[in-house]
């Protein structure tokens with residue numbers, strides 16, 4: 001059996017949603033690292049159908065935030081995970097098939113962990129108007145934004161998160177064996 005990697009477990013355990021970010025830009029190299037890591041996310045049927053839209057323009061990010069009530073942070077960059085309905089159909093998926101949504105989750109989790117591994121703060125957002133976000137981003141017809149990952153440099157003070165004790169309680173409540 002492979003030895004457990006303490007680094008990987010540390011990154012998984014220490015990642016928290018970052019809701020206070022500084023105005024410092026995310027560099028192209030940092031974005032490339034995160035996107036390259038995303039290409040390793042598990043994907044249903046290994047089809048890798050989801051367009052990833054990178055947003056770094058501050059004005060566009062500000063307008064995206066206006067249509068995203070769940071975006072509490074002011075990101076320096078965002079990666080918008082989309083479903084391309086036409087491409088999904090071409091590969092035999094109905095656009096509402098669960099695998100497509102699971103892939104959104106595996107991409108999001110991989111991006112969040114990769115961002116944390118290089119010292120960036122990050123946070124997923126699903127509370128946004130899909131139609132308005134598609135318009136703001138100028139997405140091609142049929143591309144539906146499903147989850148926005150906000151990225152940036154963590155500010156010194158973060159709002160309080162869920163405590164370790166509550167995590168253990170939640171695990172105990174949901175574990176069945």
Ligand SMILES: Cc1cc2nc3c(=O)[nH]c(=O)nc-3n(C[C@H](O)[C@H](O)[C@H](O)COP(=O)(O)O)c2cc1C
Pocket residue numbers: 015016017018070071072123124125126127128161162
């Ligand atoms: C599918 C999904 C959607 C989420 N949407 C939002 C959101 O719209 N706004 C937000 O601030 N956080 C959002 N979150 C982040 C959760 O609130 C956060 O993961 C949870 O509170 C646990 O905090 P932690 O990730 O720091 O452990 C979302 C998380 C997931 C998995």
